[in-house]
């Protein structure tokens with residue numbers, strides 16, 4: 001956009017310049033310039049004609065500086081292999097001689113190519129829209145993060161009562177607390193002391209106190225006793241988090257503890273459902 005505007009304003013300047021020749025003084029200057037040019041050309045021509053007449057041979061024509069041949073020669077001024085003997089230096093160390101030649105043309109072409117490439121590269125990547133390696137790195141990392149998050153989500157959704165593990169990291173426990181406070185306090189009390197639902201702070205469990213037991217109860221519920229099934233409302237990783245959170249109540253002293261229900265749970269003895277210690 002800005003480029004084309006720039007271009008337009010340039011051509012406007014040329015138009016102005018052209019129109020300004022309509023003014024007498026400018027017109028005079030233009031005519032003087034053209035007359036001068038013509039004079040110079042005709043003087044040069046006269047010199048040529050004179051030289052010819054006097055028999056002075058014209059200098060052999062050199063290729064113009066912009067010709068490919070001249071440019072190539074300037075860029076690669078190596079002496080051809082057949083003439084290398086002329087440029088061999090005269091010192092000789094145990095048969096090792098020094099050839100004072102320039103770099104071979106094929107090598108130099110490669111070098112010039114890198115210069116051209118660097119300009120293209122600079123234009124495309126640094127001035128244009130090409131992504132720098134920093135951007136590419138960040139894009140890759142974002143992609144990896146997304147894949148990782150997706151994989152974690154999948155892994156979370158695969159958790160069931162057989163694969164559930166007790167989490168202890170702060171973020172999982174914080175999530176568990178949030179879920180517990182939002183869904184469970186009405187029946188189990190904020191400190192786990194128990195209301196309609198049993199006390200979750202003591203070592204007595206109706207359905208077992210391992211993380212697998214707890215997860216299973218939360219997932220399927222005990223509908224006839226008033227404990228709902230949560231699998232429709234919480235996803236597996238949320239149920240794992242809240243299971244881990246309530247198992248942290250173990251050993252704490254709630255404000256109004258409900259009397260113990262179920263059996264004393266220890267990791268070795270898995271109580272049968274419906275057993276009662278009372």
Ligand code: HEC
Pocket residue numbers: 179180183184185186187188196197198204205206207208214217218222225226227228230242243246261262
């Ligand atoms: C509507 C009331 C109610 C709500 C809400 C509730 N529970 Fe319960 N919960 C109960 C009752 C009642 C029982 C006892 C079931 C039984 O006697 O078998 C129970 C039992 C449990 C048990 C088993 C305890 C044991 O001793 O084996 C766990 C674990 C549990 N609930 C966790 C939760 C969690 C976590 C939530 C929130 C996501 C929750 N409950 C929400 C009423 C509730």
